[in-house]
Each structure stands twice: as C-alpha cells, then as structure tokens.
Amino acid sequence: MAIRNKKYVIRLSEEERQGLIKLVSWGKAAARKITRARVLLKADAGEGGPGWTDRRIAEALEVGIRMIENVRHRCVEGGDGGSGWRSRLARSAGSAEA
Numbered sequence: 001m002a003i004r005n006k007k008y009v010i011r012l013s014e015e016e017r018q019g020l021i022k023l024v025s026w027g028k029a030a031a032r033k034i035t036r037a038r039v040l041l042k043a044d045a046g047e048g049g050p051g052w053t054d055r056r057i058a059e060a061l062e063v064g065i066r067m068i069e070n071v072r073h074r075c076v077e078g079g080d081g082g083s084g085w086r087s088r089l090a091r092s093a094g095s096a097e098a
Helices: 014-026 031-043 054-061 065-077 084-097
Strands: none
Touching: 014 031, 031 054, 031 065, 054 065
C-alpha cells in the first residue's frame, strides 16, 4: 500500500511486532494501551506489516484520525523525553509474558 507524504511512518522490527501482538492477545492491559498497540500493528509499513492508511485504521478500530496521528508521532519521535512508546510497549509485552 502506498504511503502518501506521511511524516511519521511506522516500521516495526519483528521483535517489536511480536511484543505488540502478545500485548493485544493477552488482553489484560488498559484498553487505551491495547488500542494504541493495535494502531501500531495496522500502521506498520515495514516488511511484513499491513501498512494501512489512517482512514482505514480509524474505521476498523473505531477511533479518530487525530488519535492515530498522535500514536504515530509519539512512536516515531519518542514522545516524553525519549522514553518513547516502543520501550514502554515492549516492557508491557514483557510483563504480559510473566
């Protein structure tokens, strides 16, 4: 799927993708965290990712376009002081295994 002028393109590694899948399938995290993980999985434009458009993700997950843009931005830019979503989601997925 073509990515048109996206400023924040999500490309997950296989390890990150598996961590997010575990987080979503475990289902014992906060609903907001699970929704964000689902957005990242659908937005993944890396090898093996579906690379959905924001509009398609919004329709499928019943969330707003702006929320998806915020998730993309915080994932790519690291959000709050560099700790970023990737490390926090990876920690959450790690605790899901325990």
